[in-house]
Amino acid sequence: MAAAIETKSLTKTYKLRNGKVNVVDKLDLYVEEGEIFGFLGPNGAGKTTTIKMLLGIIYPTSGEAKVLGKEAGDINTHRIISYLPEKPYYYEYMTGMEILKFYGSLFGINDPAKFQSLLERVNLAGDAGKPISAYSKGMQQRIGLAQSLLNDPRLLFLDEPTGGLDPIAHIEIRDLILQFREEGKTVFISSHALSDVERICDRVAIINKGVIARQGKLDELLRGGRIEVIADQVPADFPAKLKDLRVTSSYNNARLILDIDEEEDVNGVLDSLRSAKAHIVSVIPRRKKLEDLFLETVKNVSEKRTTTMSGAAQ
Amino acid sequence: MKQIWSIAATTLGEAIRRRVLLVILLVGVVFIAIAPGLGVLSARSETTVLRSMLLGIIQMTSAVIAVVLTVYMIPNEIERRTIYTILSKPVQRWQFLLGKYFGAVLSLAVMMALMTGVLCIAYWIQQGYNAQGLQDLLKAPVMFFVQMCLLAAIGLFFSTFVSPLVNFFLSGGLYLLGSTFSLLFQDMLANPNAPGVAKMIATVVNVIVPNFAYYNIQNPIINPQVVIQDEFQNYVKIMAYGVAYIGALLVAGILIFDRREV
Ligand SMILES: Nc1ncnc2c1ncn2[C@@H]1O[C@H](COP(=O)(O)OP(=O)(O)OP(=O)(O)O)[C@@H](O)[C@H]1O
Numbered sequence: 001m002a003a004a005i006e007t008k009s010l011t012k013t014y015k016l017r018n019g020k021v022n023v024v025d026k027l028d029l030y031v032e033e034g035e036i037f038g039f040l041g042p043n044g045a046g047k048t049t050t051i052k053m054l055l056g057i058i059y060p061t062s063g064e065a066k067v068l069g070k071e072a073g074d075i076n077t078h079r080i081i082s083y084l085p086e087k088p089y090y091y092e093y094m095t096g097m098e099i100l101k102f103y104g105s106l107f108g109i110n111d112p113a114k115f116q117s118l119l120e121r122v123n124l125a126g127d128a129g130k131p132i133s134a135y136s137k138g139m140q141q142r143i144g145l146a147q148s149l150l151n152d153p154r155l156l157f158l159d160e161p162t163g164g165l166d167p168i169a170h171i172e173i174r175d176l177i178l179q180f181r182e183e184g185k186t187v188f189i190s191s192h193a194l195s196d197v198e199r200i201c202d203r204v205a206i207i208n209k210g211v212i213a214r215q216g217k218l219d220e221l222l223r224g225g226r227i228e229v230i231a232d233q234v235p236a237d238f239p240a241k242l243k244d245l246r247v248t249s250s251y252n253n254a255r256l257i258l259d260i261d262e263e264e265d266v267n268g269v270l271d272s273l274r275s276a277k278a279h280i281v282s283v284i285p286r287r288k289k290l291e292d293l294f295l296e297t298v299k300n301v302s303e304k305r306t307t308t309m310s311g312a313a314q
Numbered sequence: 315m316k317q318i319w320s321i322a323a324t325t326l327g328e329a330i331r332r333r334v335l336l337v338i339l340l341v342g343v344v345f346i347a348i349a350p351g352l353g354v355l356s357a358r359s360e361t362t363v364l365r366s367m368l369l370g371i372i373q374m375t376s377a378v379i380a381v382v383l384t385v386y387m388i389p390n391e392i393e394r395r396t397i398y399t400i401l402s403k404p405v406q407r408w409q410f411l412l413g414k415y416f417g418a419v420l421s422l423a424v425m426m427a428l429m430t431g432v433l434c435i436a437y438w439i440q441q442g443y444n445a446q447g448l449q450d451l452l453k454a455p456v457m458f459f460v461q462m463c464l465l466a467a468i469g470l471f472f473s474t475f476v477s478p479l480v481n482f483f484l485s486g487g488l489y490l491l492g493s494t495f496s497l498l499f500q501d502m503l504a505n506p507n508a509p510g511v512a513k514m515i516a517t518v519v520n521v522i523v524p525n526f527a528y529y530n531i532q533n534p535i536i537n538p539q540v541v542i543q544d545e546f547q548n549y550v551k552i553m554a555y556g557v558a559y560i561g562a563l564l565v566a567g568i569l570i571f572d573r574r575e576v
C-alpha cells in the first residue's frame with residue numbers, strides 16, 4: 001500500500017512576543033491509503049496547524065510533507081483531495097445549492113444532478129434553497145461535508161467533523177465516514193470525540209504540544225490493557241498477599257475478581273492462586289479504552305515536560 | 315480562468331449585499347437625485363456648476379466605495395476562514411487574488427452604473443433630451459471608473475498585508491495625494507527657489523504615486539471652450555497608464571500574498 005500522507009520532521013515555528021514556539025515539532029506522520037486515520041490531541045496541540053500545512057495553506061518552517069506522493073500544496077493534488085475546516089464558514093448569503101455550485105465551479109464541475117444527490121446524501125435536499133445564514137450548526141457541518149465530496153476525493157481532511165454536533169448528528173457523520181472507507185477513500189480526521197474515533201479509525205496518532213506521543217494501529221495501542229482474573233475457592237487471607245502488586249481486587253464469598261494493570265504480573269498471580277488451591281475461572285485481557293490511552297499519553301508528556309522544564313530552571 | 319470568474323462573481327454577490335456599501339451608494343444616489351432640485355433655484359448659467367457638483371458626488375461616492383470594498387477583501391476572507399476551503403480546491407493564490415480584484419471591478423461597475431443612470435435621468439429632466447450633451451457628460455464617469463479601478467487595485471494590494479483600518483488611511487491618503495500631487499509638483503518645478511533635494515524627493519513621489527488627477531476630466535466639460543487636442547488619444551493614453559499601474563499593483567500583491575500565512 002502506498003502512503004497517502006507522509007511527513008518528515010515537519011516543523012512549524014511561530015514567533016511570539018516572548019520568543020519562538022514550535023507549534024508543530026519534528027512531526028513524522030505516516031498514513032496509508034485506504035485507512036481512516038485519527039489525529040488526536042488536546043486543544044492547541046497543533047492538529048489544525050498540521051492539516052493546514054498538509055494542504056499548503058500555511059508553509060512549514062522546516063521538514064517535508066508529502067500528500068499522495070506529491071509535495072504538500074501541489075495544485076494537481078488538490079483535484080483529488082478535499083478539506084472540511086474546523087468550524088467552517090461559507091458565504092452566508094448563498095443557499096446550500098449555491099454553495100455546491102460555487103465550490104463545484106472551482107473544480108470545473110457543473111452538474112446539477114450531482115449537486116442534488118450530494119444534498120440528499122447529507123440529508124439537506126429539503127433545505128437546498130435556504131441561505132446558509134439560516135442553517136443550524138449541524139446543517140452547516142453537513143453542507144461542508146457535501147462540499148468536500150464534490151470531486152469524489154481520494155483523500156479527505158476532516159478537522160473536527162463532529163465539533164458542536166448533537167449525538168444524532170455524530171452518528172450520521174460517523175456512518176458517512178464509514179461509507180467513505182467502503183468507497184476506498186482515505187480519511188484523515190482530527191477529533192476530540194474519542195468514542196467516535198475508537199469506533200471508526202484504523203490507526204491514530206496522538207499529538208501533544210506539537211510532538212507525536214503515540215502513533216499506531218488502534219488495536220495495538222489499546223491492547224496490553226488491564227487483565228481481569230476471576231477465581232473461586234480463594235482463601236480469605238489471599239487478597240492481603242497482593243498488596244505489592246498494581247491490582248484492584250474484590251473478594252466476596254470465596255470468589256476473587258482481580259484487575260491487573262501490568263501483563264507481567266499475571267503469571268505470578270496465577271501461580272500463587274494455584275498454590276493456594278484456588279480454582280481459576282477466567283483470565284480475560286480487557287482492551288483499554290481510547291480515552292484511557294489518550295489521558296495517559298497526554299498526562300505522561302505533560303509530566304515529562306514539566307520535569308525537564310523545572311530541571312532546566314534549576 | 316473558470317475559477318477566477320467564479321470568485322469574481324461571488325465577490326460581486328457579496329458586495330451588493332454589504333450593508334455599508336449600500337448605505338454609501340444610497341447616500342450618493344439621493345444626493346444626485348436632489349441636487350438638481352436645489353439647482354432650480356439658481357440661475358441658468360450655473361448649470362455648469364451643477365454638473366460639476368453631480369460628477370463630484372459620483373466621484374466621491376465611488377472612491378469611498380472602492381476603498382471600503384477593497385480594504386476588507388483579504389482580511390475578511392482570512393478572518394471568516396472562507397479562504398481555507400477555497401485554497402484547498404485547485405485554486406492558486408494568484409487566481410484567488412485576481413478573482414477578488416475582478417469582483418471589485420464588477421461591483422464598482424454595477425454601483426457606478428447605477429449612479430450614472432440616476433445622473434442621466436437628472437440631467438434629462440433638467441436639460442431636456444440632448445444626445446450630444448449626454449455623451450459629453452458620460453465621459454467623466456467612464457474616466458472615473460478607470461480611476462476607481464486603480465484605487466481598488468491599491469486597496470486590494472494593501473489588503474494582502476495590512477489591517478483594514480490602516481489600509482483605509484493608506485489607500486484614502488494615496489488617493490488624495492495622487493489627485494493633488496501632480497499639480498503641486500508642477501508648481502514646485504516651475505519655482506526656481508525650491509531646494510534641489512525637495513525637487514528630487516518630489517520627483518520620486520511623483521513617479522511612485524499614481525496620478526489620479528489624469529482622470530478628473532470634469533473641467534473640460536464644465537468649460538467646453540477649452541479644447542483638449544487629440545482628446546481621444548489622451549483618453550487612450552491615461553487608460554493605458556491606469557492598466558499598467560493596476561497590472562504592477564496586482565503582480566506585487568500576488569508576490570506578497572503568495573508568501574503570506576493565511
Ligand atoms: N498564526 C499563529 N500565530 C501564533 N500562534 C499560532 C498561530 N496559529 C496557531 N497558533 C498556536 O498554535 C497552537 C496550535 O494550534 P492549532 O490550531 O493547530 O491547535 P489544535 O490542535 O487544532 O487545537 P484545537 O483542538 O483547539 O482545534 C496553539 O497554541 C495556537 O495558539
Ligand SMILES: [Mg+2]
Pocket residue numbers: 047048049086159
Ligand atoms: Mg484545531
